[in-house]
Amino acid sequence: MMIAQMQAILELRNVVKDFPSHRAVDDISLTLEAGRFYSLLGASGCGKTTTLRLIAGFEKPTSGEILLNGTRVNDVPPYRRNVSTVFQSYALFPHLTVEKNIAFGLEQRGERSFSGKVEQAIEMVRLSGKSKRLPAELSGGEKQRVALARSLVLEPSILLLDEPLAALDLKLRREMRAELKAMQQRTGITFLFVTHDQEEALAMSDEIAIMHRGKIEQTGPPREVYRKPATRFVAGFLGAMNWIGDAGVRPEALRIARNGSEYRSTARVEQSLFLGNAVHVLLKLESGESATAELTGAEADFRTGELVHVNWSSADEMRFPR
Amino acid sequence: MKQLRFWMLAPARVWMALFFAAPLLIVVAYSLLTRGDYGGVEQPTTLENFTRLFDPLYGAILLRSLVIAIVATAFCLLLGFPMALFISRSGRRKNLYLQLVTLPFWTSFLVRTYAWLFLLRDTGLINTLLIKAGIVSSPLPLLYNNGAVLLGLVYGYLPFMVLPLYATIERMEPALLEAAADLGARPFAALRRVTLPLALPGMFAGSVLVFIPCMGAYLTPDLLGGGKTVMAGNLIQNQFTTARDWPFGSAVSLMLMAINMLLLLPMMRRSEDVL
Numbered sequence: 001m002m003i004a005q006m007q008a009i010l011e012l013r014n015v016v017k018d019f020p021s022h023r024a025v026d027d028i029s030l031t032l033e034a035g036r037f038y039s040l041l042g043a044s045g046c047g048k049t050t051t052l053r054l055i056a057g058f059e060k061p062t063s064g065e066i067l068l069n070g071t072r073v074n075d076v077p078p079y080r081r082n083v084s085t086v087f088q089s090y091a092l093f094p095h096l097t098v099e100k101n102i103a104f105g106l107e108q109r110g111e112r113s114f115s116g117k118v119e120q121a122i123e124m125v126r127l128s129g130k131s132k133r134l135p136a137e138l139s140g141g142e143k144q145r146v147a148l149a150r151s152l153v154l155e156p157s158i159l160l161l162d163e164p165l166a167a168l169d170l171k172l173r174r175e176m177r178a179e180l181k182a183m184q185q186r187t188g189i190t191f192l193f194v195t196h197d198q199e200e201a202l203a204m205s206d207e208i209a210i211m212h213r214g215k216i217e218q219t220g221p222p223r224e225v226y227r228k229p230a231t232r233f234v235a236g237f238l239g240a241m242n243w244i245g246d247a248g249v250r251p252e253a254l255r256i257a258r259n260g261s262e263y264r265s266t267a268r269v270e271q272s273l274f275l276g277n278a279v280h281v282l283l284k285l286e287s288g289e290s291a292t293a294e295l296t297g298a299e300a301d302f303r304t305g306e307l308v309h310v311n312w313s314s315a316d317e318m319r320f321p322r
Numbered sequence: 323m324k325q326l327r328f329w330m331l332a333p334a335r336v337w338m339a340l341f342f343a344a345p346l347l348i349v350v351a352y353s354l355l356t357r358g359d360y361g362g363v364e365q366p367t368t369l370e371n372f373t374r375l376f377d378p379l380y381g382a383i384l385l386r387s388l389v390i391a392i393v394a395t396a397f398c399l400l401l402g403f404p405m406a407l408f409i410s411r412s413g414r415r416k417n418l419y420l421q422l423v424t425l426p427f428w429t430s431f432l433v434r435t436y437a438w439l440f441l442l443r444d445t446g447l448i449n450t451l452l453i454k455a456g457i458v459s460s461p462l463p464l465l466y467n468n469g470a471v472l473l474g475l476v477y478g479y480l481p482f483m484v485l486p487l488y489a490t491i492e493r494m495e496p497a498l499l500e501a502a503a504d505l506g507a508r509p510f511a512a513l514r515r516v517t518l519p520l521a522l523p524g525m526f527a528g529s530v531l532v533f534i535p536c537m538g539a540y541l542t543p544d545l546l547g548g549g550k551t552v553m554a555g556n557l558i559q560n561q562f563t564t565a566r567d568w569p570f571g572s573a574v575s576l577m578l579m580a581i582n583m584l585l586l587l588p589m590m591r592r593s594e595d596v597l
Contacts, residue, residue, distance in 0.1 A: 105505035
């Protein structure tokens with residue numbers, strides 16, 4: 001998926017960030033191209049937020065280089081970087097109205113007539129009619145959209161989003177996902193979205209970088225990182241994974257039958273969980289290992305205690321150097 | 323629940339009634355009576371004590387108090403804001419600095435004001451050093467003027483400005499300043515557009531806390547003004563002691579309260595929950 005002729009908007013070269021107590025970012029290199037949706041995915045404490053803060057300029061790298069549009073920005077303060085951040089807490093100015101929050105950046109740039117731009121931004125995030133409200137008078141989803149508009153109105157080279165959906169309830173979170181993706185496509189601005197939620201990352205991104213202990217484990221399009229994880233960590237982190245011997249097999253790749261002629265293991269059904277669109281069958285293999293099979297369709301009716309044959313194709317086995 | 327509430331509040335109610343409401347009523351009553359020959363009050367009731375307040379002599383004293391209190395409050399704001407900002411950004415040393423701010427309270431205000439006397443007088447530390455260093459040939463008039471009174475007031479009440487200011491600045495979400503920088507605001511612009519407006523409640527609260535005691539100050543003008551800078555507090559004290567005119571003293575007290583309330587009520591409304 002690398003498109004060579006596209007210009008790199010952002011490049012991290014061997015970036016390290018040390019804090020007094022630990023190394024938060026450990027030698028990461030990353031190239032972002034214009035107009036795409038990127039996710040930085042990892043568990044809390046993996047260094048993804050620090051990476052974002054390095055790009056925004058709130059932290060300085062201990063070593064390595066950050067290049068924005070080809071220029072080294074290691075020592076450029078945040079207010080002179082053409083990147084913008086949507087904070088997890090939104091960080092809206094509580095004493096300013098929606099309108100004035102959105103105009104803040106344009107004013108700081110010394111732009112004279114920005115009311116048109118502000119109005120457009122308010123319309124884009126569907127907050128017309130609420131432009132005179134204070135942040136305290138808005139719902140969580142509305143605050144979120146003000147934060148987005150406040151950043152997007154500046155047309156930054158990159159929009160950094162720090163777990164912006166974390167504070168929203170599940171339903172709103174799903175809606176915002178589609179909205180964010182649509183907004184990225186409409187504006188053509190490069191998004192770098194930091195999240196610990198793999199579903200979010202998989203659903204929205206053109207490309208995902210998976211971080212673990214300050215390092216980037218793998219970068220690639222969602223399908224690729226899911227189907228061809230580069231490391232054992234990625235395989236276990238993304239989606240569910242059965243570890244059978246030294247191979248990983250996804251639950252949806254396991255097939256079970258009462259009396260299949262070809263099978264790799266017998267297993268005892270421990271539990272059968274009906275999930276609506278699928279059934280999860282929890283198995284105890286003859287090797288003593290546990291595994292889960294995800295079955296879709298009507299054949300998926302197994303009882304607890306039943307003895308079954310389990311099969312999978314070698315093509316679905318994932319192997320990693322230990 | 324309601325009963326508990328009643329009994330819990332009862333001691334405070336009794337206290338306020340006995341030691342605030344009742345004395346205030348007495349002051350109001352005195353202000354409407356005639357002075358006794360050896361202090362105290364006598365019949366008949368009169369409004370003369372209040373009309374006397376419009377005598378230019380007393381008007382000047384009230385005006386001087388007002389100006390000195392306003393200037394002292396302004397200086398406290400100018401000094402206190404950077405201090406509060408500095409403390410809120412001092413990480414682990416915050417508590418140490420806060421303790422240093424409140425350190426003067428460990429000794430009596432009287433003693434501390436006397437200490438200024440020893441620093442500022444003609445043979446005091448500052449003048450002695452200046453003369454020895456050859457910077458001046460005769461001692462500078464540092465004491466017994468408006469400047470000395472102002473200095474004493476700012477010194478004495480600065481902590482009352484710093485603490486509420488610190489409380490509001492500390493309450494501010496740190497991400498707001500990052501957001502400001504992120505949106506292109508240089509540090510000074512962020513200070514002006516974000517920190518300053520958000521610290522307004524603290525400024526109002528601090529101003530109220532500094533202005534009121536400055537308006538009523540009598541110890542500082544007495545010691546550092548040396549009787550030359552008479553403020554409302556000195557006038558009141560004088561009426562109750564040497565002048566033996568309790569009714570007029572009461573009238574001045576009420577006038578002082580009225581001025582304070584008139585000036586500060588709008589501020590107290592805007593100080594939100596800091597006060």
